[in-house]
Amino acid sequence: xxxxxxxxxxxxxxxxxxxxxxxxxxxxxxxxxxxxxxxxxxxxxxxxxxxxxxxxxxxxxxxxxxxxxxxxxxxxxxxxxxxxxxxxxxxxxxxxxxxxxxxxxxxxxxxxxxxxxxxxxxxxxxxxxxxxxxxxxxxxxxxxxxxxxxxxxxxxxxxxxxxxxxxxxxxxxxxxxxxxxxxxxxxxxxxxxxxxxxxxxxxxxxxxxxxxxxxxxxxxxxxxxxxxxxxxxxxxxxxxxxxxxxxxxxxxxxxxxxxxxxxxxxxxxxxxxxxxxxxxxx
Ligand code: R5P
Numbered sequence: 305x306x307x308x309x310x311x312x313x314x315x316x317x318x319x320x321x322x323x324x325x326x327x328x329x330x331x332x333x334x335x336x337x338x339x340x341x342x343x344x345x346x347x348x349x350x351x352x353x354x355x356x357x358x359x360x361x362x363x364x365x366x367x368x369x370x371x372x373x374x375x376x377x378x379x380x381x382x383x384x385x386x387x388x389x390x391x392x393x394x395x396x397x398x399x400x401x402x403x404x405x406x407x408x409x410x411x412x413x414x415x416x417x418x419x420x421x422x423x424x425x426x427x428x429x430x431x432x433x434x435x436x437x438x439x440x441x442x443x444x445x446x447x448x449x450x451x452x453x454x455x456x457x458x459x460x461x462x463x464x465x466x467x468x469x470x471x472x473x474x475x476x477x478x479x480x481x482x483x484x485x486x487x488x489x490x491x492x493x494x495x496x497x498x499x500x501x502x503x504x505x506x507x508x509x510x511x512x513x514x515x516x517x518x519x520x521x522x523x524x525x526x527x528x529x530x531x532x533x534x535x536x537x538x539x540x541x542x543x544x545x546x547x548x549x550x551x552x553x554x555x556x557x558x559x560x561x562x563x564x565x566x567x568x569x570x571x572x573x574x575x576x577x578x579x580x581x582x583x584x585x586x
Contacts, residue, residue: 305344307372309354309364315385315565316353318577323584325351330371344375351381351584352415355567356388357544362407369414382415383439383580385566386542390424393431405431412436419583421566421576422468422513422541439583441564441576442471445511445539448562448573449476453507454534461496461512461524462486469511472539479509484524496523504532514542515563518549522556529557536560541576543569 306323307330308316320327328342344350350372354365365382372380392403408431411418418436423429429436456479458469466483473479482503484496510524521538528536538553543563550570553561562573 305342305348306351306353307368308352309361309368311355311357311361311364311568312353312383312385314568314572315355315575315577315580318565318575319351319353319383319581319584322577322581330368330375342375344372344377346376347378349379349381350375350377351383353383353385353580355386356384356407357386357567358388362388362410366410366414369411373414379417380415381584382411382418383584384411384418384420385576385580386544387420387423387428390428393425393428402431404428408432408436419580421564421580424513437583439576439579440471441541441566441579442468442511443475444564444574444576444578445472445541445562446475449509449537453479453509455506456480456509457482457503457506458509458511459483459503459524461510461520465512468513468541469509472509472511476509480506484527486520492517492519494519494523496520496527498527498531502531503528505534507534507537509537509539512540514544515540515549515553516544516546518545518552521558522552525553525556525558537562539563542566543571545569545571 305326305328306320356362389403389407412432412434421439421441458473458481460466460469460483470481487495537560538558540563563571564576565572566576
């Protein structure tokens with residue numbers, strides 16, 4: 305059976321539909337009666353799905369795992385479409401906490417295994433200390449692209465995003481794979497350089513793991529605007545979109561913008577449910 309937190313309702317429903325497993329509500333808030341009626345067989349698996357976009361949603365995931373654990377299932381599998389705090393995966397300054405390790409340890413306490421969709425850095429999965437695997441939703445980003453892209457280039461705004469761009473290109477079928485160079489000056493300020501790469505006359509598909517403040521993608525679009533490119537498609541796995549990210553992107557001239565539903569936002573146009581269902585079926 306499948307159960308999801310409030311941050312993963314659509315994706316939990318889609319996974320349940322694809323697997324043909326019931327979608328149940330174990331949440332006691334206002335639905336105590338419904339939750340009490342859910343019984344789990346001793347040989348059944350419970351899949352708990354939750355994106356940890358905030359401290360509150362992290363706690364909500366832990367509470368849902370706890371409710372699953374109380375029912376003593378054969379196995380609890382936790383799926384984290386978006387793993388928050390993942391960028392704080394090491395000590396950047398003395399005295400800081402490794403937040404990614406702290407949240408991983410807490411999540412690992414009440415589950416047998418974990419799947420996380422495109423975590424910012426795959427090494428973060430080691431912090432769980434139990435079987436933890438990534439799920440790649442990047443191929444889904446090829447789906448909304450038109451069939452008639454002209455000399456397409458699949459472009460990562462930095463070196464780390466190049467493999468994502470390659471994954472989208474491989475699903476689309478044709479195109480060049482490239483990346484810009486990025487230097488981050490602060491949480492909101494980044495500087496990109498094209499390093500003499502010229503994409504004139506081409507359609508460009510920008511691919512990143514996440515859009516947070518929108519600074520990286522806005523810079524990439526600004527850089528492309530100085531070249532005589534054709535259409536620019538801005539895509540990412542996780543549309544965190546903090547503060548004024550959307551208006552920043554629109555001010556930069558972005559016309560085509562979409563992401564997956566690992567985080568439920570207005571631009572969550574494609575679903576990460578198919579690759580999640582695939583790993584749960586293995
Ligand atoms: C950074 O390494 C990530 O891959 C993204 O490029 C970054 O998190 C995007 O953040 P923002 O939208 O704030 O520039």
